[in-house]
Amino acid sequence: MEVFNSTDFKLDHIGIAVSNLEDGAKFYRSLGFSSMHVELVPTEKVKVGMFELANQARIELLEPTTPDSPVGKFLEKRGAGIHHICFQVTDIRAVLARLKDQGVQLINEEPTPGAHNCRVAFVHPKSTGGVLVELSEPQSRGDD
Numbered sequence: 001m002e003v004f005n006s007t008d009f010k011l012d013h014i015g016i017a018v019s020n021l022e023d024g025a026k027f028y029r030s031l032g033f034s035s036m037h038v039e040l041v042p043t044e045k046v047k048v049g050m051f052e053l054a055n056q057a058r059i060e061l062l063e064p065t066t067p068d069s070p071v072g073k074f075l076e077k078r079g080a081g082i083h084h085i086c087f088q089v090t091d092i093r094a095v096l097a098r099l100k101d102q103g104v105q106l107i108n109e110e111p112t113p114g115a116h117n118c119r120v121a122f123v124h125p126k127s128t129g130g131v132l133v134e135l136s137e138p139q140s141r142g143d144d
């Protein structure tokens with residue numbers, strides 16, 4: 001089993017559930033954030049609006065494209081707010097294998113295509129202390 005340290009992980013982004021991207025972006029527009037990169041992620045049924053921060057981490061606003069999507073259900077149950085945090089890793093399969101071996105409950109045992117041309121997988125909040133955790137492995141250009 002591979003061993004990882006905290007310094008093998010980067011904070012990639014914080015995902016925030018919003019019912020509408022432009023409404024959700026208002027506060028960030030007030031700060032002066034101008035360029036929101038918008039992307040559809042069909043696998044998660046969300047429209048994603050991203051603001052890149054100085055340390056390469058991002059604020060990711062998540063607008064559900066259908067009410068029965070994971071983010072749609074989250075909004076209905078808990079309202080707008082922090083939905084997940086995402087760590088960037090270099091070998092997502094190795095991290096998932098380690099977590100599985102440790103008995104951690106995974107939502108995705110296999111990585112799926114996420115925003116920004118990354119492979120992602122989610123870890124269940126039951127196993128993380130109440131926080132939905134996303135793992136993301138960036139794909140090198142020309143790899144897809």
Ligand code: ZN
Binds near residue numbers: 013060084086134
């Ligand atoms: Zn995310």
